[in-house]
Amino acid sequence: MVTQPKIKVEDLKLWYGDFRALHGVDLDINENEVTAFIGPSGCGKSTFIKTLNRMNDLIPYARVEGKVELDGQDIYSKKMDLNNLRKKVGMVFQQPNPFPKSIYDNIAYGPRTHGVKKKSELDEIVERSLRQAAIWDEVKDHLDRNALSISGGQQQRICIARALAVEPEVLLMDEPTSALDPISTAKIEELVSELKQEYTIVMVTHNMQQASRISDRTAFFLNGHIIETDQTRKIFTNPNQEETENYISGRFG
Amino acid sequence: MRRAYDEELERLHRLFSQMGNMVNEAIYKSIKAFVTHDKELAKTVILEDLKINEIEHQLEQDSIELIALQQPVTGDLRKIITVMKACADLERIGDHAVSIAKSTIRVKGTRRHKPIEDKISLAGDKIKQMGQDIIDAYIQYDAEKALEIAKRDNDIDELATQIRKDSIEEMKKDSDLVLGATDYILVSTYLERMGDYITNISEWILYFNTGEIKELNTHHDLD
Numbered sequence: 001m002v003t004q005p006k007i008k009v010e011d012l013k014l015w016y017g018d019f020r021a022l023h024g025v026d027l028d029i030n031e032n033e034v035t036a037f038i039g040p041s042g043c044g045k046s047t048f049i050k051t052l053n054r055m056n057d058l059i060p061y062a063r064v065e066g067k068v069e070l071d072g073q074d075i076y077s078k079k080m081d082l083n084n085l086r087k088k089v090g091m092v093f094q095q096p097n098p099f100p101k102s103i104y105d106n107i108a109y110g111p112r113t114h115g116v117k118k119k120s121e122l123d124e125i126v127e128r129s130l131r132q133a134a135i136w137d138e139v140k141d142h143l144d145r146n147a148l149s150i151s152g153g154q155q156q157r158i159c160i161a162r163a164l165a166v167e168p169e170v171l172l173m174d175e176p177t178s179a180l181d182p183i184s185t186a187k188i189e190e191l192v193s194e195l196k197q198e199y200t201i202v203m204v205t206h207n208m209q210q211a212s213r214i215s216d217r218t219a220f221f222l223n224g225h226i227i228e229t230d231q232t233r234k235i236f237t238n239p240n241q242e243e244t245e246n247y248i249s250g251r252f253g
Numbered sequence: 254m255r256r257a258y259d260e261e262l263e264r265l266h267r268l269f270s271q272m273g274n275m276v277n278e279a280i281y282k283s284i285k286a287f288v289t290h291d292k293e294l295a296k297t298v299i300l301e302d303l304k305i306n307e308i309e310h311q312l313e314q315d316s317i318e319l320i321a322l323q324q325p326v327t328g329d330l331r332k333i334i335t336v337m338k339a340c341a342d343l344e345r346i347g348d349h350a351v352s353i354a355k356s357t358i359r360v361k362g363t364r365r366h367k368p369i370e371d372k373i374s375l376a377g378d379k380i381k382q383m384g385q386d387i388i389d390a391y392i393q394y395d396a397e398k399a400l401e402i403a404k405r406d407n408d409i410d411e412l413a414t415q416i417r418k419d420s421i422e423e424m425k426k427d428s429d430l431v432l433g434a435t436d437y438i439l440v441s442t443y444l445e446r447m448g449d450y451i452t453n454i455s456e457w458i459l460y461f462n463t464g465e466i467k468e469l470n471t472h473h474d475l476d
Contacts, residue, residue, distance in 0.1 A: 213258070237318060
């Protein structure tokens with residue numbers, strides 16, 4: 001059985017002004033899998049992940065060429081509804097960035113924007129999202145607390161819950177644990193492996209062990225190219241490219 | 254992530270005990286086939302060894318992937334190393350069962366010697382028991398039991414020596430027995446080697462518990 005990739009990227013190029021950050025990237029991202037992007041700083045992995053829900057639109061001097069398809073639909077076409085795209089493709093960032101509002105209002109923010117008004121419905125979404133993000137038990141008794149008053153690890157899970165509240169199909173995570181301690185990191189990693197049952201997850205990580213522990217597929221980026229994409233077990237036991245081997249084993253440069 | 258990792262380790266553990274049970278089955282059948290002169294049963298031992306080898310490869314492959322993907326340390330690392338080393342020992346025991354099975358098939362109506370075959374049967378029973386016990390000790394990571402099982406290897410060595418001596422004595426008396434008794438000597442050696450591999454597994458169980466790699470029952474005396 002041949003399944004369609006959830007996201008299909010073809011010959012994607014990106015410039016920041018005169019600087020070419022991505023040189024024709026091709027990549028298939030499968031549904032219900034965790035795909036990890038690894039590579040040294042400045043290799044283009046964060047730039048690339050942002051193109052998947054057009055966050056790069058917010059950078060005025062960034063220019064994109066090529067194709068990104070979500071379920072076969074070109075997300076860079078003029079007909080694409082950006083709000084709808086970002087509802088389908090949610091994002092979690094490196095630094096936890098909850099709104100300076102209550103925990104409840106953080107989670108309810110997205111659904112409200114998309115027109116959910118009924119209290120009972122919002123309550124339900126808030127509870128479901130917090131449960132999915134494995135933080136409900138820790139915060140259920142003080143949902144009115146300011147989201148900035150809880151720990152960094154908890155804030156990051158609030159951000160994941162906030163992303164889940166609008167029922168996305170794809171979750172993009174740009175180094176979601178690099179600002180967290182090992183215990184919070186373990187919780188987020190556990191969470192990611194749970195979430196992949198229902199979502200497609202794409203993650204940028206500087207932590208190679210993290211990629212090896214939780215991803216199904218790994219793409220290795222270098223200087224704006226993807227050097228190699230394969231099953232994570234293959235990449236970490238016997239990669240095809242020497243550059244991948246050198247980077248993973250810490251022999252780089 | 255710890256959960257998925259633990260499940261993988263658990264799966265490794267289960268697969269190892271499955272392999273252990275298959276090897277014990279092979280020991281049992283090969284000895285039984287040899288002393289009852291059952292060539293059909295001996296053939297099944299040879300065929301089933303393929304499956305044992307497959308499981309060994311699977312265990313090795315899985316262990317290598319776990320090391321690469323999870324970067325195990327401390328007890329987790331010892332667990333994986335123990336599986337990798339002990340499954341190689343199990344596989345060798347399986348090979349010796351195949352060798353016994355082949356001896357059974359080779360024998361063609363030559364003269365037999367019941368008392369020696371009884372000793373082989375006795376050594377076989379002891380090995381089979383040690384094989385079962387070592388898998389139990391492994392499953393529980395029971396170091397005390399592992400040590401006790403390793404000690405029983407001395408009985409096997411003694412019996413093997415006796416079988417060899419008896420065989421030579423009987424050959425001297427009756428040259429018709431030469432073909433058959435040569436196989437007795439070979440089989441006694443296979444049994445002795447099985448005991449040594451079981452001792453190796455004891456050593457790996459001890460390693461899991463203590464982190465120390467230690468030789469049990471050395472055979473380095475010069476007498």
